[in-house]
Amino acid sequence: MSQSMLEGVRIIDMTTMIFGPYCTQMLADLGADVIKVEAPAGDLMRIAGNPAKTPGMGPAFVTTNRGKRSVVLDLKQEQGQRALAALLGDADVFIHNVRADAIARLGFDYPSVKALRPDIIYAHCVGFGSGGPYAGLQAYDDVIQAASGMTDLVGRYDGGQPRYVPSVIADKVGALYASQAVLAAVVHRLRSGEGQQVEIPMFETFTQFLFQEHLFGQTFQPPTSEDAGYFRQLDPHRNPFPTADGHISIVPHNDHCWLTLLDLLGCPELTERPEFSSQPERRANISLLYKEMAQRTPQKTTAEWMTLCRTASIPAMPVCPFDRVLEDQHLWATGLFQRRRHPSEGDYVEMPLPTRFSARAPQLARPAPHLGQHTDEVLAEYNITESRW
DSSP states (O other): OOOOTTTTOEEEEEOOTTHHHHHHHHHHHTTOEEEEEEOTTOOGGGGSSOOSSSTTOOHHHHTTOTTEEEEEOOTTSHHHHHHHHHHHTTOSEEEEOOOHHHHHHHTOSHHHHHHHOTTOEEEEEESSOTTSTTTTOOOOHHHHHHHHTHHHHHHTTTTTOOOOOSSOHHHHHHHHHHHHHHHHHHHHHHHHOOOEEEEEEHHHHHHHHHHHHHTGGGGSSSOSSSSOSOHHHHOTTOSOEEOSSSEEEEOOOSHHHHHHHHHHTTOGGGGGSGGGSSHHHHHHTHHHHHHHHHHHGGGSOHHHHHHHHHHTTOOEEEOOOGGGGGGOHHHHHTTSSEEEEETTTEEEEEOOOOOOOSSSOOOOOOOOOOTTTTHHHHHHHTTOOOOOO
């Protein structure tokens, strides 16, 4: 069996909830040895949702903690602190989401850990960056969605009332940035032998993610438009189009597709109207064009529109009810969804990394661990003989 890409990289993971654990799960999928250090009470995500059989093995925990070994250490006790210090002395990466003042009191801030392992990669997942006035404040996904402007953007579709995106999107975006940052630091250490401290702030990462397109006219100084926000995505008429039996997403991405689609809709004469007479005019009046489309798409079924759009090479997909995404044949065929059996919890659906590698493809990871399942195993590797921490 070929070596995994991150085989030999040992990560001490002291993160909880979604932000950090999702990051380290991706690294574990790539072959890293991730040792999840938990307090005696365990990660709070263990109790999110109903477990299949075992308390502490809730679905949200199982989907973000595969591939890891769980070690329970009570860091309020000197023995637990000594054990963690021993683990860090042989680690490549230490990642945590403990607030800076609290981790310093425990004796595991960056200078202290660097003294244990000079080339350590010390990754700190925080809510707000250390250089600003919000530094040290607690942050959860909802808080970051609000502060970044996301709730305001979503609310513009709902009578002006701010709304959350129905996903822990800020946590997961932060996790993607964190995995990228850790991998970059690993590559740097391979080249230079130098470790470093890496800070991954959720507010800043999510705001950058959101404003990639929504900075828009405010990109230039002086601004080329009064407000930030990409107009096409903020258009209240930018919605899936109704059909005779459901809804469909149709995206005519260039002028040829638009002209073809207007023929399919039975209204090529729209191009004779000044507001639709040219590509610049159609772009400027996209909201009116969306309204015209929505009045005509109910003339055909979703399947009929899919056939027409695919024949004409116009990007389109039916709107899939959320619960039916799990039935999508493509996602099962490509392996995004896989059925596996947990040793204690029984059958479950797992989602491996969707990226594909032509060499050293990731192997199926071990299932999510029970609380403290690997404490004795890991401590024995370090010749730590005391059994309770």
